[in-house]
Amino acid sequence: MKFTVLGLVLGLSLALVGCTDEKKPSTQQVAGDIPAGKAFAERECKGCHGLDGKGAAPAIPHLAAQREHYLIAALDAYKDGKRTHAALKDMAKQMTEADVRNISAFYARLPPVASAPEKNAQQGSPYEQGKTLAAACAKCHGEDGNSQSPGTPGLAGQQPRYFVTALQEYLAGERKKSPMHPMLPGLSRFDMENLALYFASQTPVKRPAPSSGDAVAGEPLTAVCGGCHGSHGVSTDTATPSLAGQDAQYLLDAIKAYRTTRKRESMRVYVTGLSDKDIENIAAYYSVQAAKASEKGQTIVKDLTDKCARCHSADVDNPAMAVPKINGQDRDYLVMALRAYRDDRRESTTMHKMSLPYGDSIIESVASFYASQPAK
Numbered sequence: 001m002k003f004t005v006l007g008l009v010l011g012l013s014l015a016l017v018g019c020t021d022e023k024k025p026s027t028q029q030v031a032g033d034i035p036a037g038k039a040f041a042e043r044e045c046k047g048c049h050g051l052d053g054k055g056a057a058p059a060i061p062h063l064a065a066q067r068e069h070y071l072i073a074a075l076d077a078y079k080d081g082k083r084t085h086a087a088l089k090d091m092a093k094q095m096t097e098a099d100v101r102n103i104s105a106f107y108a109r110l111p112p113v114a115s116a117p118e119k120n121a122q123q124g125s126p127y128e129q130g131k132t133l134a135a136a137c138a139k140c141h142g143e144d145g146n147s148q149s150p151g152t153p154g155l156a157g158q159q160p161r162y163f164v165t166a167l168q169e170y171l172a173g174e175r176k177k178s179p180m181h182p183m184l185p186g187l188s189r190f191d192m193e194n195l196a197l198y199f200a201s202q203t204p205v206k207r208p209a210p211s212s213g214d215a216v217a218g219e220p221l222t223a224v225c226g227g228c229h230g231s232h233g234v235s236t237d238t239a240t241p242s243l244a245g246q247d248a249q250y251l252l253d254a255i256k257a258y259r260t261t262r263k264r265e266s267m268r269v270y271v272t273g274l275s276d277k278d279i280e281n282i283a284a285y286y287s288v289q290a291a292k293a294s295e296k297g298q299t300i301v302k303d304l305t306d307k308c309a310r311c312h313s314a315d316v317d318n319p320a321m322a323v324p325k326i327n328g329q330d331r332d333y334l335v336m337a338l339r340a341y342r343d344d345r346r347e348s349t350t351m352h353k354m355s356l357p358y359g360d361s362i363i364e365s366v367a368s369f370y371a372s373q374p375a376k
């Protein structure tokens with residue numbers, strides 16, 4: 001009985017493999033009929049993609065000069081439901097294999113769309129924008145985020161996602177109102193991300209030992225903290241704050257705040273059992289640990305696009321992998337696609353998810369970079 005079931009399953013999967021094997025080469029080997037593709041485009045695609053392959057409105061991708069095998073793969077992905085755009089899915093389902101081949105041959109052979117430099121003009125880098133905004137914070141948080149007045153946290157090297165969360169907690173009233181931050185409501189989400197990137201990229205300076213608290217007595221008490229806050233308080237998780245090199249008075253206040261005003265159960269459970277003396281010692285310990293920058297915001301966009309070039313460089317066409325050309329693509333479409341990868345709304349066989357753990361402000365810069373490259 002078992003053998004029969006196994007045989008059935010094996011037979012079935014072999015049949016499936018056989019089926020896909022047959023289908024793929026047939027789409028790629030038979031040359032597309034360009035006039036037929038053009039006629040089809042005239043009827044079905046022109047309104048959005050034009051007969052010149054230029055997206056008719058922002059966020060509609062250019063198809064002109066796109067790689068033929070990528071166009072075929074993309075239409076198959078809509079057909080199979082791997083890509084979920086409703087209109088495209090319906091259209092792709094209606095198309096025969098020959099239609100897909102013909103239309104792909106037609107669009108792939110059109111000359112590339114000329115890019116619109118004024119629209120795609122590189123927005124200032126997220127880091128530089130953060131730096132400009134950070135001038136308003138220097139009075140209290142210090143030059144480059146190295147604070148000097150007791151009770152005011154250092155921001156240099158702080159993890160960027162945590163940083164944005166912290167600002168939102170002040171805005172939402174989930175943290176005690178401080179004398180600071182009347183300017184917070186005026187900051188956009190982008191501003192916050194840019195500030196976070198700027199401060200994360202600054203080098204924290206070493207703090208002198210605080211006048212109260214015993215760092216040696218504090219160390220063993222931090223054994224339980226390291227799992228989240230990192231070894232010696234240097235966090236490696238973008239959403240968890242670094243504690244190393246932080247102002248001791250601020251650490252003290254913050255830890256106590258989790259017993260009262262700050263509503264974070266995940267933190268509260270670890271600090272409720274601590275005595276005031278313990279907290280003072282923990283604060284002393286963390287404040288003298290060596291800290292470091294958590295991002296390299298100065299070069300982050302270039303570092304990222306260097307990685308993307310491995311697959312997306314205009315000169316590399318890997319026949320085994322349907323990689324789209326993205327130089328000169330519509331900027332809004334690129335933003336949309338990158339967000340879809342990041343948020344798991346578009347299936348990706350590649351490293352997109354890994355290379356884009358970032359906020360919208362970096363995604364927009366990467367998109368601007370590619371949109372402003374000449375298409376080939």
Ligand code: HEC
Pocket residue numbers: 041044045046047048049059060061063071074075083084085087088091103324336
């Ligand atoms: C109503 C407007 C509209 C029409 C009509 C339309 N498209 Fe699209 N097309 C879009 C939009 C919007 C996207 C981006 C969808 C997404 O995010 O997946 C897209 C994406 C695509 C893609 C994927 C491009 C890429 O870079 O991944 C291909 C290929 C495509 N369309 C081909 C066609 C073809 C062929 C037709 C005609 C049969 C057609 N489209 C008709 C709006 C349209």
Ligand code: HEC
Pocket residue numbers: 133134136137138139140141151152153155158163166167175176178179180181183195241253
């Ligand atoms: C008037 C002084 C002052 C100014 C100006 C100021 N801050 Fe603050 N900031 C503080 C103080 C004090 C705290 C600690 C409040 C508390 O106990 O929660 C703080 C806390 C923070 C925190 C939380 C840090 C952490 O580790 O949780 C962030 C993030 C922050 N500020 C960002 C900024 C930014 C960005 C600006 C400039 C746009 C700014 N601050 C301007 C005084 C200031």
Ligand code: HEC
Pocket residue numbers: 153162165166221222224225226227228229239240241243251254255262264266267270271282
């Ligand atoms: C399960 C993971 C976890 C553990 C264990 C943990 N923390 Fe935290 N801690 C967090 C997270 C997440 C935050 C940010 C919470 C928020 O947004 O307010 C945080 C925030 C803090 C802050 C505020 C930092 C700032 O800049 O305002 C301090 C101080 C802190 N933790 C100290 C400790 C200490 C001391 C221990 C050990 C006794 C500890 N934590 C254990 C996850 C943890």
Ligand code: HEC
Pocket residue numbers: 061304305307308309310311312321322323324325326334337338347348349350351352355356366
């Ligand atoms: C390992 C090769 C590889 C790397 C590295 C890579 N990509 Fe891709 N990329 C692909 C492939 C293959 C596709 C098409 C299939 C898919 O959706 O996964 C794609 C699709 C895309 C698309 C969608 C384009 C369209 O027309 O829909 C964008 C945008 C993109 N990549 C940007 C990037 C960026 C930005 C990076 C660097 C942070 C990057 N990629 C790194 C292989 C790669």
